[in-house]
Amino acid sequence: MYQQFKTRAEGVSAEVYRFKTKAAARAHVIEFLHAEGLADEPDSFALWADCPFLDGMDLGALKGIAGLKFEVTCELASTARFGISQMEWALADTGSLAQNSTAIEQRLVSSLSTIHIALVPTSGILPDMPALLSRVHPKECAYLAMITGPSRTADIERVLTIGVHGPERLIIVFVDDLGGTD
Amino acid sequence: MGTEFKDSITKAVNNANLTGALGKFSEAYKVNRAKAYEGIDFEELRGRIADLKSYAASHLEELSEQFTQNAEACGATVFRTNDPAKVREYILKVAQDNNVKTVVKSKSMATEEIHLNPYLEKAGIEVGETDLGEWIIQLAGQTPSHMVMPAIHMTKEEVSDLFSKEVNERLTSDIPRLVKVAREQLRPSFLAADMGISGGNIAVAETGSIVLMTNEGNARLVTSLPKIHIALVGIEKLIEKYADVATILKALPRSATAQLLTSYVSIITGPTPNPDGSMKDLHIILMDNHRSEMAADPKFKQALQCIRCASCLNVCPIFRLVGGHVFGKVYTGGIGTILTAWFDELKKSEDIQGLCIQCGACKDVCPGKIDIPDLIMEIRRRLVQDQGLPLLQKAIYSVVNNRKLFHGMLRAASIAGKPFTTGKFVRHLPLFLADLTDGRSLPAIAAEPFRDRFKKIKQPKLKEKAAFYAGCLIDFAYPEMGESLIKILNKGGIEVIFPEDQTCCGAPPRYNGAYEVAASNAVDNIKALLREDVTYVVSACPTCTVALDHEFISTFESLGQTEWLPQAKILAGKTIDLSTLVTKLVNEGRLTLKEGRKLGAITYHDSCHLKRTLKVSEQPRELLKKAGYELTEMFECDTCCGMGGSYSMKLPEISAPILQRKLRNIKETGAPVVAMDCPGCVMQIRGGMDQDVADIQVRHTVEVLAEQLE
């Protein structure tokens, strides 16, 4: 299913990576942030929403990186270049990610930033939407969000253009040892 | 048709930006849609959607109640009303109670339907559209021209002019830059807004959830940032089961924009936290506005199966020429005509219903399985019932209804010589032979109609018999097609009889809403065609075949007439179109075409009724190939030629460009011959080629095949 997901997600301009361990994924994310100009100033910093990925990590070391913030507010999110969050599921047949986004922080970092980095447990890959809906009931999830590729529009002359109101890039990082959310 | 309406059409078809953008889009759409549905059984999928939506339409009251209970149990406030005025008042009251100054909106047709923006603005509230297309037309002071792509009629230059004014800076027409400007301009509005207003793509009764889809991500912001969220949902969006969301979402994005899934899908069930930690004040308005009346109408109930994908617009040969504005301010295209007739009033659809040429292209792709052309016909019928027919049409139909007089006049026309120069009635008889305008030459009425020629044809005595239903065009304009048909069937062992009393198939009056006339034509034809015991009733005109096979029955049913229904069904059972019958004879080994000859290239035009109502498209192609032709498919082979019976007479400004497109597609194949199974299409396309002085033969399949018999 991973291969199918990757093909479909890349088909809608998402960028897909996969790592065996959290440590490797973390290293990749940090490297990516630096390569893309991470800095502690507006439009250059990163906002990381609380998520299971961070459990058991050396937060002190992460917080020491200039430009990497963990206090999610609306004001910060709207000027962040990077938003980092964990998405619980991936749908192989459409290349989509899904998350219980009831917590507002999860929505802020993934909808206001310019580049959204999504961490996904590889075990969260599901075949399709029916599989997702059978797992996630609205009773336990007031805001179920699905994301398929970056924000896009074709409203001017039908020309596909990336990044209207939401992120203009979606980076998906699968982590094999992130456990499941099931 | 009013002159104002005619003017709007002329303006639209002459707007090169509009027709260019829509034309290009519709061509790409077909290809992309097919790709998006690869590996999916569309018929099975839309069967499920039709079932679940139809169930919902029969249980609107229960589902509304269930939705209300469940949504309120989660903490939402639900307001139910019939009345658009009450919706507006409710929204204004919530706004005023909470001291709302600014509102951000994500795209919602329901709010357009009730003209919400001007109402709120008048009360001093600033309303900002956030969908890029909606924002563009809001800045331009226009209305949407397409359900899914509201600003498809505008060029990037026009957009850059608008945006330049907005930001006080001269912008170029670089599209990515324009999109950035929109992002930068709208971001502060999102952050500052006191209230967000959205529509809802689906409302789930079982859980009280609403589903929102956008590609831009604006609905996520509209539902997340402001402290108040109001979702305005038409009750036709209700479905019973949560699991069925996946069924609709499998079709909606594929049909709407040829995407596997829209970039952002949100399923919202009850209030969620705001950025400041407080809980959202969530209001959901379930609006009826004539929807339950529609559900109670046995004919129109199916229109509630619509999931608002707009694919019926994308494939409509008329829509791609005229765009949305001709249709009015809110809902556009085929389904828009139907919704306008109900949500607004029947009379409002008087002009726009006439835009439909009944080609059936929309019906083929509709994921809600709605018979859009049939519903438009029903609107036509009800309009005629309410208002009567125009005088001239009435006079014409009184003639059509009297076979002897009708045929007498057609004969008179042939004697009067070259086409339609004399006599007002004659020129309009049959309707589709009227004084058609530019771009096409018309056939003369045959000096000797088929019914007279028939008597001179010597046929062998054969055991199996078929009754030939000629239809007006073959009888009076193209008798040679009838002769070819007899030649073929005789070879295949079938003797042809020609019941003299057959008359007009009733399609012209029916397509003009005059069902009573069509019904009386049907009775005359049933009597004539069933008089002798035959195995088949064969026709070489798909419009007539559809009349015999389907429409006699549905006309009686629409009128509640039962007397002739059983006979109509017997007739339908015997009715067969020429290509299907010949295929059968060939397959049974009763008829052989000369094989092994190289006749060169041919291209084939699918007639609307043959392909989409009778589902016949492979048979004629196979026969032509068997006969030795090399088939070169044209682009858009199954797109309407623009004839549509009297359509080309009433709306030549639309019919003509559709024909031009067809001619171009035929010529581009390089084939010296184009075949088709419909004498109406032959008339339209042959006439067009003739005016064009193009050296391409336009022929009915029956004529081509008759030359290739072993």
Ligand code: SF4
């Ligand atoms: S009528 Fe059918 S094709 Fe048209 S918008 Fe509705 S669901 Fe889509």
Ligand code: SF4
């Ligand atoms: S039947 Fe043809 S002309 Fe009529 S609405 Fe459908 S696609 Fe358009």
